[in-house]
Amino acid sequence: MTAPLPPVIVGAGPAGIRAAERLVAAGLRPVVIDEAARWGGQIYRQPPDGGFTRPKKALYGFEVGKADAVHRAMAAIRDRVDYRPRTLAWNCEAGAIDLLCEGVSATLPFSHLILATGATDRVLPFPGWTLPGVFTLGGSQVALKFQGCAVGRRVAFLGTGPLLYLVAYQYLKAGVELAGVFDTTPFVVQARATAGMLRDPATLAKGLLFVAMLRAHGVPVRNGIRPVRAAGTERVEALVWHDAGGREHRTPCDAVAFGLGLRSETQLADLAGCRFRFDAADRAWLPERDAAGRSSVAGVYLAGDGSGIAGADAAELAGERVALALLEDLGEVVDAARMRELDRRLSGIAAFRRTLDAAFPFPDDWADSIADDTMICRCEGVTAGVLRDVARNGQARELNRAKALTRTGMGRCQGRMCGATTAELLSRALGTGPDGVGRLRAQPPIKPLPIATVIPSPRGEEGSAGREVA
């Protein structure tokens, strides 16, 4: 078999690692690009090398076996991949991606590209969220896994979704005092969805166990709440919330960890030219892919949370599946039974995912609950009121227009953080569904690029093109 160029994988999380493993098994030597210093991705993120003593069991809890397996899988193929850690893929043009590693930029041509770029927290503001001491769930988990520290001494957990209970539980295990778990989902909704979760008894059992453990340790677990604000002057001093009956409560704490799910990291797919479609489950525009992970662009493949939130187990399966698709496209004979098996398990997870969504529904009145003076885009200081204004006076009926007029998403994050919020707010103000306001177009660079980046490309290539005067 001949691949014109080595396949390139962006992302060394569960998806990227399993994809690499499969390609290596077929005799290829893929390039694996990852921004992080060590492989593992978000969930199986490894602490920095050296001097870090918390055992894996403490870091990954129930998932220690999986974490270890994924880490080992990569270690086993380490010599047979061109692994490039601490390397950001900051741009993609047809047939090549641009990399930045230690201040040096390089262009890497590809014929086959697997994007396994994963996800980050979906940040949905509430009053006071910019106070020091307020963290995302993911952020607080990273602090625990990566830095070995908690975000506070007495932490309130807020939001909804399985991660809420998981991270709370991890904090409990780490010996941190919990002010409470405040779930926006009403208890009845969760109870009703529990039946569906029997599809995956292990996960259900874990979920129930988390809740049971939290309660057993006297941690208040409240359902159907609405956040009012994170209160405090210098930093968070309390979480103020409404219970299901609308009564206000004030829970003292020195940190809040909050999250309403994850958002896929899709910029590279966008720059690669992939077609997007709105995904109702993720409330987001995602790159289109077939069941095997082929995107709408020949030679570009998608796997893992970067193309739709499905969790770590799905990411592993999808990584392997997409590698098989790639091999198939190269003309390789692949194990059809294995492909069917992977497809079957992936669709099982997808079905379970629907149940989880039912158990932890997105609070779609969220956008109504925030006051006009709540900061939506913190880079540019854009408030909810400003966005509502451009929506209501008819000037902005879609996201890119709102960005142009208000500067939301124009700062360092370029909408990666505030984009989801802006979409929620704008669509609510306009009375459309979240799919009704379009999506922010990605522009390079994916993350801020130091100007000092060494430039290896020959100068003057653009010739007279550089002589424009504006």
Next chain:
Amino acid sequence: MRERIDCDVAIVGGGIVGGSAALFLRQAGLSVTLLERDWCGAKASGVNFGGVRRQGRPLEQLPLSQRAHAIWGRLPELLGTDVEYIRSGHLKLARSDADLDSLVAYRERTGGFGLGLEIIAGEEFRQRWPALGDRAVGGSLCPEDGHANPRLVSPAFARAAAALGADVREQTPVDRVEKDGDRFVLLAGDALEVRARFLLNTAGAWSLRVAEAFGETVPLESLHPNMAVTEPLPRFLDVNIGVEGGGVYGRQVPRGNMVVGGGRGFALDADRARPQRHAVMTLMQDAAELFPQLRHAHVIRCWTGVEGYTPDRNPVIGPSRTTPGLFHAFGFSGAGFQIGPGVGQTLAELVTTGTTAMPLEPFRIDRFPPIA
């Protein structure tokens, strides 16, 4: 059911040219329908560098450019909103004595236009712009040139026109134009039919589609100037900077971000373009060379736009040579933002009076040899 609109003037394209024409036509009391495929000001007019500069333009553009200058001066009153327009001065740098000579020569040639150009060199130059270090031997300052925020300016023109009663239809691509007797007929799919006595072709890089429907053409190509912007930085630059001979240009916006431009992007398709990697790198390097303050800054976004360029880099402005009642204004070749409102006003004048004092000869549509 197809909606039908009858009006005096139909305009294809809601960029700064079409938007300002609509505004001035409404001020003159004509009924106007403006058809915009995307959102008004979403294309070149809304994504450009934001340079509002007369300095450096070919002489034949200066009368229009001066006319535009007067309009820019009363922008808040015209548009009823702040569009971050600042008469910061436009400083064109000379990196060599030869470049300085050519700036001096430009000042001589344009003496009659009242641009007020000041040549500043040597010690005085270094004292006035220490931030530019020793990057240049001197420069030419046009004190009343400056910059504005194109994202705000260009949609505001169409909005102001609408506020005066223009029928502005966004998300409405015109896919057929023809003339039926003394009326132009414009079709936007099955939804809309517009009939008008006059037709303005201000469709930017896509204007040939309209011109060709009336048997006219020009060698127009689409090009894509590369732009980049840094994170906000401490204020170090108040003037809009260009360089004699071209290359990089830059301005610092009130928020502190530095916007720089240079080189070209590439087309994704007929409607969209993307910055080009090598041009972006070259731009970053050139910018850091010119503005040492950028050496430790980060670029947070690059972008480009789609703009029509002619071989002589002058626009096509004026009456059609085949079809009475049709007026063109396109092909601004990367420099239509400043001049745009002056062009809009001139188009309105042509429609209402049939004539203009602006010398439009250099911009005739038939100035290029016929394309085989």
